[in-house]
Amino acid sequence: MPPPERLAISRREFIEAMRARGIGVGVHYPAIHLFSAYRALGYREGQFPNAEAVGRRTVTLPLFPAMELEDVDRVVSAANDILGGARVP
Incomplete structure (x- = not known):
């Protein structure tokens, strides 16, 4: 590939x-820091750009x-x- x-x-x-x-x-694996439980701990979009990029491309x-x-x-x-x-x- x-x-x-x-x-x-x-x-x-x-x-x-x-x-x-x-x-x-399916689409099942977004970057973990974007889940509400982690957002409640202060994590925000943009903090882990590589994880976010992979999460946007991943399929199941x-x-x-x-x-x-x-x-x-x-x-x-x-x-x-x-x-x-x-x-x-």
Whole structure:
């Protein structure tokens, strides 16, 4: 996979492309300091820019122990196809 800055596709576009192939993708891992419990301790947006940047790009793929190998292959192939065609020249 190319690094995120070399992709010409947004996270939203990636999610939509995966869903168009029948693969559910979620967004579950924002930067932890942005959760209300940590904000109550005084943490604010901008304090950890690297964590925030990663949180804005991260998606959750459907991978779990009971998943069939052919389904794992389908998820990985779809992600490779979508991201491989979304590279910045």
